[in-house]
Amino acid sequence: MQDHSLRVSQPELGELLKSWRRRAHRRRGLARRLTQQEMAESAGIGRRKYQDLEAGRSRPLLAPGQAERLTAVLGLSDDERTTLFLLATQGMPRSSGTPQATPLSDSQLLMASFEPTPAVVLDSVWNVRAYNAAMASWFPFVTHPRANILLWCVSHPDARTQIADWSQHTRSWLGILRQAQAMHGSSPDVEAIVEHVIADPALSAMWTDRADTQQDIGGERFTLQLPVHDGKRIDIAIQVLYPSDGRHHQVGILTPISATCRPH
Numbered sequence: 001m002q003d004h005s006l007r008v009s010q011p012e013l014g015e016l017l018k019s020w021r022r023r024a025h026r027r028r029g030l031a032r033r034l035t036q037q038e039m040a041e042s043a044g045i046g047r048r049k050y051q052d053l054e055a056g057r058s059r060p061l062l063a064p065g066q067a068e069r070l071t072a073v074l075g076l077s078d079d080e081r082t083t084l085f086l087l088a089t090q091g092m093p094r095s096s097g098t099p100q101a102t103p104l105s106d107s108q109l110l111m112a113s114f115e116p117t118p119a120v121v122l123d124s125v126w127n128v129r130a131y132n133a134a135m136a137s138w139f140p141f142v143t144h145p146r147a148n149i150l151l152w153c154v155s156h157p158d159a160r161t162q163i164a165d166w167s168q169h170t171r172s173w174l175g176i177l178r179q180a181q182a183m184h185g186s187s188p189d190v191e192a193i194v195e196h197v198i199a200d201p202a203l204s205a206m207w208t209d210r211a212d213t214q215q216d217i218g219g220e221r222f223t224l225q226l227p228v229h230d231g232k233r234i235d236i237a238i239q240v241l242y243p244s245d246g247r248h249h250q251v252g253i254l255t256p257i258s259a260t261c262r263p264h
Helices: 013-029 034-041 045-054 064-074 076-091 107-113 133-137 149-155 155-163 164-182 186-201 201-208
Strands: 117-125 128-131 223-225 235-242 248-258
Touching: 013 034, 013 045, 013 064, 013 076, 034 045, 034 064, 034 155, 064 076, 076 107, 107 117, 107 128, 149 155, 149 164, 149 186, 155 164, 164 186, 164 201, 164 248, 186 201
Parallel strands: none
Antiparallel strands: 117 128, 117 248, 223 235, 235 248
16 A cells, blocks of 8 residues: 655646646647647656646656656746756756856746745755745745855754754764765865864764764655744655756755645
């Protein structure tokens, strides 16, 4: 029996696919709209799978090649292609070879596409590079200059009260920090977080007690009690997306899996 509690819906993806399909025939000079069956065949997936994608009932499990075929049949722009990859493959598309202004030139557009779900772009040492309005309302500290997600999680007093089971989650964060120390030991940002951890008696004990490492917190679940929700407990699942051609940046998405969360 399937555990449907583990399914994460993608209503944003479904609405976009329906909108893109409605206009695709005009972009491609076709006489009529494309059917769901034609879309499924073009992508190389089953009709039921494509119907689930449009209905927002499917996890983002398309292969990059399938997403590329959908991009072509829908006549998507570069920005729309990137959004499709993020939502449908949990990764970034490979560069088309067209020069880009900066690696983050479209980040804010991508962040907006996840609204009202909180989303944030981090660099390889967890400095905040972009965020959407929902993320800023949930965690106002991301708007501060040089905000660092990992440093806030392990050191800020608000983190200890707003994240349930903070001590348990901190062990995961310290595992991520150990891996970063091995990979980016010379980074001033990593060194600063390690120094803070060692200077804090509670964190220092956790730091020296174990030696395990961890890549990220993708797939983990958290219970939050945030001021924006008047302290109501909210369960979320974390999704972490990486560019398909490197790990210099990561996109974090905080998907609510309990009650609907709306700022007051």
